[in-house]
Amino acid sequence: GGSDEGDGSASGDGGETYNWKFVTEEIDGQVQYEYAEEFAKRMNEKTDGAVNIDVYEFGGLGSETDQVEQLQSGTVEMAVMSPGFTGNMVKEGQLFALHFLFPDSVETTQQILNDSEALNTDLRELYEEHSISPLSYWTEGAMQWTSSRAISEPGDFEGLKMRTQTSPLILESYKAYGADPQSMSWGELYTGLDQGTVEGQENPIFFIGDASFHEVQDYMTISNHNNYVAMTTVNTDWYEGLDEDMQSTIDETVEEMQEWVFEEQKKQNEEYLEVIKNDTENPTEIIELTEEQRNAFREKAAPVRDFYREEVSTVDGQILDKLLEEIDSSGQ
Amino acid sequence: MNVLKVVDKIILKIEEFILSYAVIIIALMVVGKAIIRETFGYSLPFADEVSQIAVVIATFMGISYAARKGRHISMSAFYDLAPFKARKVLAIFIPFVTAIVLFVLSYYSWLYVMDVRESGRVTSALQMPAFYLYIFIPIGFFLGGIQFLRNMWINIRNREDVYLGTDAKDYNDQDTTEELEGTHL
Amino acid sequence: MIATMLIIMVVLLFLNFPMMIPLMVAPLVIMFIYFPTLDPMILMQQFSTGIEAYVLLAVPLFIFAADIMTTGKTSNRLLDFIGSFIGHIRGGYAVTTAAACTLFGAISGSTQATVVAIGKPMRQRLLKVGYKDSSAMALIINSSDVALLVPPSIGMIIYGLVSGTSVGDLFIAGIIPGVLVFLCFAIYSVIYAKAANIPLANKASWGERLQMTKKALLPLGFPVLIIGGIYTGLFSPTEAAGVSVLYAFILEVIIYRSVHIKDIPKIAKSTGLVTSAVFVLVAGGQAFTWVISFARIPQMITETVLGSDPSAIYVLLMVTIFFFIGCMFVDPIVVILILTPIFYPAAMSAGVDPIHLGVVITFQAALGSATPPFGVDIFTASAVFNKPYLQVIKGTPPYILMMFVISALLIFFEELSLILL
Ligand code: NA
Ligand code: NA
Numbered sequence: 001g002g003s004d005e006g007d008g009s010a011s012g013d014g015g016e017t018y019n020w021k022f023v024t025e026e027i028d029g030q031v032q033y034e035y036a037e038e039f040a041k042r043m044n045e046k047t048d049g050a051v052n053i054d055v056y057e058f059g060g061l062g063s064e065t066d067q068v069e070q071l072q073s074g075t076v077e078m079a080v081m082s083p084g085f086t087g088n089m090v091k092e093g094q095l096f097a098l099h100f101l102f103p104d105s106v107e108t109t110q111q112i113l114n115d116s117e118a119l120n121t122d123l124r125e126l127y128e129e130h131s132i133s134p135l136s137y138w139t140e141g142a143m144q145w146t147s148s149r150a151i152s153e154p155g156d157f158e159g160l161k162m163r164t165q166t167s168p169l170i171l172e173s174y175k176a177y178g179a180d181p182q183s184m185s186w187g188e189l190y191t192g193l194d195q196g197t198v199e200g201q202e203n204p205i206f207f208i209g210d211a212s213f214h215e216v217q218d219y220m221t222i223s224n225h226n227n228y229v230a231m232t233t234v235n236t237d238w239y240e241g242l243d244e245d246m247q248s249t250i251d252e253t254v255e256e257m258q259e260w261v262f263e264e265q266k267k268q269n270e271e272y273l274e275v276i277k278n279d280t281e282n283p284t285e286i287i288e289l290t291e292e293q294r295n296a297f298r299e300k301a302a303p304v305r306d307f308y309r310e311e312v313s314t315v316d317g318q319i320l321d322k323l324l325e326e327i328d329s330s331g332q
Numbered sequence: 333m334n335v336l337k338v339v340d341k342i343i344l345k346i347e348e349f350i351l352s353y354a355v356i357i358i359a360l361m362v363v364g365k366a367i368i369r370e371t372f373g374y375s376l377p378f379a380d381e382v383s384q385i386a387v388v389i390a391t392f393m394g395i396s397y398a399a400r401k402g403r404h405i406s407m408s409a410f411y412d413l414a415p416f417k418a419r420k421v422l423a424i425f426i427p428f429v430t431a432i433v434l435f436v437l438s439y440y441s442w443l444y445v446m447d448v449r450e451s452g453r454v455t456s457a458l459q460m461p462a463f464y465l466y467i468f469i470p471i472g473f474f475l476g477g478i479q480f481l482r483n484m485w486i487n488i489r490n491r492e493d494v495y496l497g498t499d500a501k502d503y504n505d506q507d508t509t510e511e512l513e514g515t516h517l
Numbered sequence: 518m519i520a521t522m523l524i525i526m527v528v529l530l531f532l533n534f535p536m537m538i539p540l541m542v543a544p545l546v547i548m549f550i551y552f553p554t555l556d557p558m559i560l561m562q563q564f565s566t567g568i569e570a571y572v573l574l575a576v577p578l579f580i581f582a583a584d585i586m587t588t589g590k591t592s593n594r595l596l597d598f599i600g601s602f603i604g605h606i607r608g609g610y611a612v613t614t615a616a617a618c619t620l621f622g623a624i625s626g627s628t629q630a631t632v633v634a635i636g637k638p639m640r641q642r643l644l645k646v647g648y649k650d651s652s653a654m655a656l657i658i659n660s661s662d663v664a665l666l667v668p669p670s671i672g673m674i675i676y677g678l679v680s681g682t683s684v685g686d687l688f689i690a691g692i693i694p695g696v697l698v699f700l701c702f703a704i705y706s707v708i709y710a711k712a713a714n715i716p717l718a719n720k721a722s723w724g725e726r727l728q729m730t731k732k733a734l735l736p737l738g739f740p741v742l743i744i745g746g747i748y749t750g751l752f753s754p755t756e757a758a759g760v761s762v763l764y765a766f767i768l769e770v771i772i773y774r775s776v777h778i779k780d781i782p783k784i785a786k787s788t789g790l791v792t793s794a795v796f797v798l799v800a801g802g803q804a805f806t807w808v809i810s811f812a813r814i815p816q817m818i819t820e821t822v823l824g825s826d827p828s829a830i831y832v833l834l835m836v837t838i839f840f841f842i843g844c845m846f847v848d849p850i851v852v853i854l855i856l857t858p859i860f861y862p863a864a865m866s867a868g869v870d871p872i873h874l875g876v877v878i879t880f881q882a883a884l885g886s887a888t889p890p891f892g893v894d895i896f897t898a899s900a901v902f903n904k905p906y907l908q909v910i911k912g913t914p915p916y917i918l919m920m921f922v923i924s925a926l927l928i929f930f931e932e933l934s935l936i937l938l
Contacts, residue, residue, distance in 0.1 A: 021811075054813070056810070056811075059681070059810070059858075060806060060807065060809075060810020060811070060815075060858060061807055061810055061811060062562065062563055062566045062803070062807055063566050063569075065453075065566075066559075066562050066563065066566050069447075069448075069451075069559070069562055070559055070562075072451070073447070073556050073558060073559065074556075075555050075556065075559050075811075087456075088453050088454045088455065088456055088459075088462070089451050089452060089453040089454075130451060159373050161369075161373075161375075165456070166377060166380070166381070166456045166457045167456050168377075168457075168459065171377060180369075180373055180374060180375055181375065181377075182369070182375045183375075183377075183380055183571075184571075184753070185570065185571045185572060186681065188571075188572065188683055188684065188685060188753055188754075190683060191683040191685045191686055191750075192685075192750070192753065194750070195685075195748075195749065195750020196750045197750045197751075197752070197753055348786050350789075351785070351786050351789025351790055351792075351793065352782045352783070352785040352786035352789055353782070353785070354789055355577050355581055355785040355786075355788045355789045355792065356781070356782065356785050358574055358577055358578065359578060359581060359759055359762045359763075359785075362574060362578060362755055362756060362758070362759030363756075363759040363760060363762065363763050365756075366752055366756040366759060366760065370751070380571055383571075383574050384569045384571070384574070387568055387569070387573065387574065387577070387792075387796065388565055388568060388569065390577075390789050390792055390793055390796075391568050391792070391793050391796040391797060391800065392793075392797075393793075394789060394790060394792070394793020394794070394796075394797075395537075395793065395797060397790060397793065398790055398793055398794045398797075399535075401790065403790060403791075403794055404535035404536070404537065404794055404797075405535065405536050405537075405794055405795070405798065405848050405851075406533050406534060406535050406536055407530050407531065407533065407536065407846060407847055407848075407891070407893075408533050408896065409531075409846075409890065409891040409896070410531050410532075410533070411532070411533035412906075422532060422533060426532065426533060426534055429534070429538075430534060430535060430538055433538055433541065433542055436545075437541060437545075437561070440557045440558055440560070440561050441558075441561040441564070443558050443561075444558040444561035444562060447558060465565070466561075466565060469561065469564060469565060
């Protein structure tokens with residue numbers, strides 16, 4: 001069981017101080033870590049120094065799945081997590097892996113993430129059954145493909161050794177294009193791409209640039225095939241045990257941060273796009289898909305939604321369908 | 333006593349079987365995956381996960397086997413310099429404390445297994461309940477603890493020499509070293 | 518907190534507890550004392566996380582391949598081959614030993630396997646041509662350490678795991694340092710043989726050489742397969758390990774018939790035993806890392822030891838000292854597991870290349886394990902050769918001196934590690 005208020009303790013001047021731990025799946029400089037640092041700073045200022053949040057970068061506290069369990073047990077109070085790493089527990093969270101689900105515009109996508117009842121109420125309830133409360137969903141940018149051969153239509157994927165995560169849904173998504181999905185650990189990926197053990201991978205641009213994958217890949221397709229979505233989460237019991245003032249301070253800060261993190265990811269993705277374009281030593285051809293080309297992929301990806309409804313979802317795709325309605329009515 | 337001996341023999345056989353075939357399965361999975369990928373361009377999605385399961389099982393089920401054989405890695409420099417009486421005392425004290433630690437770890441890891449079970453988490457490739465895998469951790473610690481208690485008991489009963497395990501009779505008291513099983517310490 | 522941790526570790530270690538115990542008890546005690554509200558369950562989670570990494574699968578596989586080969590005839594074929602070419606020169610048997618250890622090191626992932634496979638047969642030959650036992654054993658221990666440097670290397674796999682660095686790159690980066698060590702030892706062997714007046718052995722005829730080469734051709738395929746496979750991207754390091762098992766199986770069971778297929782489960786059992794003994798340490802190491810990261814201990818230690826803004830060279834020198842001393846006492850795997858998470862972040866912010874750091878660390882691990890008073894390789898040799906400790910260490914000083922020099926070269930010239938990448 002977790003401690004009720006972190007390590008809350010009475011301080012000399014009558015006020016209470018709080019020490020919380022905030023764990024992320026990324027390292028110093030990357031979007032999630034910067035988010036957590038900024039969040040910690042704002043909370044500290046708003047409470048006149050009463051709230052101190054230690055931010056942990058990825059690595060020391062184990063795997064992403066471990067971090068999820070640490071949030072659940074109250075070992076850490078807060079976490080940025082990607083639904084992908086909880087997909088084996090809260091199956092509905094895998095919907096973020098569906099290709100061509102959200103609109104092409106990252107900005108509209110963020111708007112949907114902010115407003116969606118399907119996500120902020122229905123999906124949140126499912127997470128709360130596991131002591132995880134997602135307070136917000138935000139995009140770290142659209143996902144792109146890098147590869148050793150040009151990809152502009154689904155046929156280009158035929159037999160391509162694509163490094164992906166191993167969930168059946170993601171495997172299904174790439175098999176739909178005829179690709180050959182492979183698993184490879186993070187530490188081996190750069191070398192694996194360099195030597196052709198795997199021939200392609202997917203990530204947001206800032207991640208591709210930060211990990212220098214463009215150095216060992218010849219092409220980057222601006223596919224925007226989905227968004228890398230992260231959630232700001234808290235341990236449910238801990239959060240509900242806080243007094244109302246503190247809860248609303250957190251909620252308010254989480255809300256402010258939505259705009260901040262949108263700008264942060266935008267800035268990082270734009271900066272790294274320039275880095276990749278300007279790396280003349282390791283040229284990378286950037287392929288922008290036309291609307292027609294995107295539709296060809298979209299068509300191939302559509303049946304995967306049925307796979308999700310039938311094989312993954314535990315509520316017959318209800319949350320997905322509600323989200324699809326919300327996306328439709330967002331005017332795209 | 334005879335019943336105990338039979339049970340012990342069965343456990344030994346199971347441990348040996350698990351260690352042996354875990355390694356063989358890992359080899360088959362890793363080689364099989366590479367060959368199939370290079371010849372048919374198809375990736376076996378479950379190969380890595382099966383290997384990882386085999387590793388977890390072998391590691392924790394191996395604790396008691398390694399204890400039985402006296403093959404856990406330790407830093408014996410100072411111990412080796414100690415006189416017989418001190419070594420004898422340590423050979424009773426160390427397995428005893430080790431057993432207690434392993435029982436404590438067994439208890440906590442059992443709680444962990446129950447927790448994972450409750451969460452309903454499944455493994456990503458096989459979609460098998462994740463706690464099936466973790467259940468070998470408390471079992472391994474528990475059997476390891478029993479084995480260390482047994483090593484302690486042998487040292488209490490047998491007053492003449494120091495017993496560290498079937499493969500590792502304290503070589504300070506021996507003139508010959510038998511060939512060690514495997515090439516690594 | 519750091520003091521509590523150190524005391525627990527040192528006391529339990531020196532009392533001769535199995536090393537998994539201090540590794541698992543220290544984090545548990547720290548948790549009870551300093552974080553009483555936390556659930557110790559978290560450490561159990563880390564035990565499994567520690568050993569689930571894909572790269573770690575290479576460890577049992579390389580050991581399995583080595584176990585199949587030591588049961589069979591591979592090492593003798595390599596010895597005969599090298600001996601037929603250089604056995605007759607001054608110090609030829611010693612040079613042969615160094616070369617065979619390097620070559621076998623490029624097949625097997627561990628020092629101990631090399632001591633057994635090459636050290637056992639070569640010691641007899643060295644004694645026969647007039648070497649003192651202490652100098653023969655010193656040569657074998659130190660040459661076998663090259664196994665940790667040239668691919669495949671279990672030390673590098675563990676470092677790659679802990680630091681998130683590419684194991685394939687580390688393997689490639691270890692080649693030049695490994696060859697450098699061999700060259701130094703070879704030159705020393707020639708000089709030593711001259712000074713000690715070791716008689717010359719018979720020169721093999723070209724016919725014999727051809728015959729020995731033919732016999733060694735297939736075993737020589739191992740390093741080609743492993744290094745070549747990784748270099749060209751045909752396999753990942755883990756797959757290379759798997760392929761070397763397959764190759765060892767084809768060679769020893771099918772072609773040479775020196776190992777019966779019925780023996781394979783028995784060999785696998787002993788591989789499994791060693792794997793378990795190593796992996797419980799990796800599991801404990803992960804729990805240990807979790808606790809120190811959670812308590813932010815690495816930041817405290819590096820600030821004390823390294824100051825606020827250390828230079829890359831200074832960091833490398835401190836890393837060298839800590840790893841060297843650590844490996845004199847404790848198994849290199851444990852030292853890498855504990856010290857890497859502490860020093861890695863500081864080294865990165867000082868601008869050290871992660872691959873270069875890995876080579877420096879692995880080199881210190883090799884050096885520390887062979888250095889008296891407590892280097893683990895000395896105890897291995899003492900057990901394998903059944904010789905008293907003092908006789909085993911008597912001949913080691915010249916080798917340790919040479920290793921110190923190479924160690925300094927590696928620190929100051931990162932190109933030695935990185936140029937092949
Ligand atoms: Na490029
Ligand atoms: Na090696």
